[in-house]
Amino acid sequence: MKDLLGLRELPTSQIVEILDEAKKMRKVIDSDGRLNDCVHKTVVNVFYENSTRTALSFEVAGKTLGAIVSNMSVKNSSVNKGENLFDTVKTLEAIGYDTIVVRHGMAGVPHFIAKNVSCSVINAGDGRNEHPTQALLDMRTMLDYYKSLKGLKVAIVGDIAHSRVAMSNIYGLSKLGAKIYISAPNTLLPKGIEILPVEIVKPKEAVKGANIVMTLRLQLERMQSALISSMGQYSKSYGLNDELIALADSKAIIMHPGPVNRGIEMTSSVLDGLKSVVNEQVTNGVAVRMAILKMCKKGVG
Ligand code: CP
Numbered sequence: 001m002k003d004l005l006g007l008r009e010l011p012t013s014q015i016v017e018i019l020d021e022a023k024k025m026r027k028v029i030d031s032d033g034r035l036n037d038c039v040h041k042t043v044v045n046v047f048y049e050n051s052t053r054t055a056l057s058f059e060v061a062g063k064t065l066g067a068i069v070s071n072m073s074v075k076n077s078s079v080n081k082g083e084n085l086f087d088t089v090k091t092l093e094a095i096g097y098d099t100i101v102v103r104h105g106m107a108g109v110p111h112f113i114a115k116n117v118s119c120s121v122i123n124a125g126d127g128r129n130e131h132p133t134q135a136l137l138d139m140r141t142m143l144d145y146y147k148s149l150k151g152l153k154v155a156i157v158g159d160i161a162h163s164r165v166a167m168s169n170i171y172g173l174s175k176l177g178a179k180i181y182i183s184a185p186n187t188l189l190p191k192g193i194e195i196l197p198v199e200i201v202k203p204k205e206a207v208k209g210a211n212i213v214m215t216l217r218l219q220l221e222r223m224q225s226a227l228i229s230s231m232g233q234y235s236k237s238y239g240l241n242d243e244l245i246a247l248a249d250s251k252a253i254i255m256h257p258g259p260v261n262r263g264i265e266m267t268s269s270v271l272d273g274l275k276s277v278v279n280e281q282v283t284n285g286v287a288v289r290m291a292i293l294k295m296c297k298k299g300v301g
Contacts, residue, residue: 002300003114003121004292006130007171015136015172021291022140022284028064029287037294038065043099044092045071047124048079051103053258053282054124054133058101061289070097085109086116093117098298102126120296125164128190134257135168137288139176141281142212145253150177155206155248156198157238158216158265161188161227165257166216170196181206183238187227203238210248214255215240215265231264240266245275253277 001014028035043062047055055071062069072092074080079088092100099120102110107127114121125131139149146152154173160166160182167190173180174197182189182198183206193200207213218234228234245254254266254275262268271278 001296002298003110003123004132004296005110005114005121005123007132007135007168007175008130010132010172012175015139015175018136018288018291018295019140019143021295022136022288023143025290025294026140026284026287028290029283034064034066035290036066038062038067041065041067041098041293042096043067043069043101043293044097045069045101045124046074046088046092047072047103048074048109049103049105049125051124053285054103054131057282057285058122058124058289058293061286062293064286065290065293067099067293085112089113089117089119093119099293099296118299120298122292122296127164128162128167129164130168130171131164131257132168132172133285133289133292134165135172136292137281137285138165138169138214138255138257139172140284140288141255141277142253144280144284145251145277146211148177149173152178152211153181153209153249154178154212154214155181155183155210156214156216157183157203157206157240159188159218160184160193160216161190162219163216169214170198174198178212181210183207185228185234185238203244204247207240207244208247210252212253212255213240213245213248214257216257217259218261218264235264239264240270242267242269242273245270255281258282 059069101122101124103124107129110123180198182200183203256278
């Protein structure tokens with residue numbers, strides 16, 4: 001494939017292929033190995049929004065595969081002199097980058113770039129639309145605990161309205177046969193959620209018997225107006241605590257894409273507890289991004 005823009009349009013067979021490749025890449029990481037699959041590849045990270053996990057794991061993934069990786073500081077770039085997006089990405093193409101990894105606050109930016117350059121384009125999060133590499137690393141982590149996702153109950157609790165992670169997980173998990181239960185205040189449910197393959201329920205119903213409980217960051221920076229009555233009330237109703245997760249399956253795993261607002265989306269005892277796989281998610285992020293950098297090829301398709 002040339003680009004990875006979203007899981008909505010990605011065929012199930014390609015999702016499975018990425019997850020299988022990522023499993024091999026995880027073995028490389030665990031043995032402190034290095035590969036040379038991308039020795040001739042140049043990758044540029046272009047993040048118009050802040051990131052710790054995604055940006056750094058793409059850098060480590062590229063370097064582990066032997067690629068030359070640049071991190072464009074948008075703040076210090078000619079974007080700050082008024083250069084528009086089209087001219088910026090045509091410049092990156094002319095410099096000779098094979099792959100552009102992009103995060104942007106506006107939905108559809110990676111798709112726009114992919115239409116206008118011959119480089120591979122990887123979506124590292126676009127507005128409220130999708131964050132496909134996050135959902136792939138989430139699914140890779142789930143598959144470390146369960147042989148298959150078919151028929152598993154996945155509870156997604158929290159700020160769904162602003163979450164590109166939730167959207168990509170809904171597309172990806174439904175393609176792999178999981179049953180998805182969503183729980184959020186009405187003000188934090190996106191328009192059109194009812195046409196997606198999810199059940200919308202109260203938090204206790206979502207978590208009861210769940211194999212996987214995922215909560216999401218409350219994205220205060222994307223909220224135009226007060227959408228929750230108070231942090232305390234939100235945390236009491238939708239935050240994961242020991243009492244709520246006790247309702248889940250006894251072997252359930254607890255996930256969060258990070259960064260976590262400790263004490264709001266989940267208590268410290270849940271985040272640091274035995275069922276939490278939050279740090280595993282981060283490590284699998286490197287493996288998944290290695291697989292994607294290897295598989296996305298400039299000029300294909
Ligand atoms: N989960 C995620 O996208 O984290 P960062 O914003 O730190 O990349």
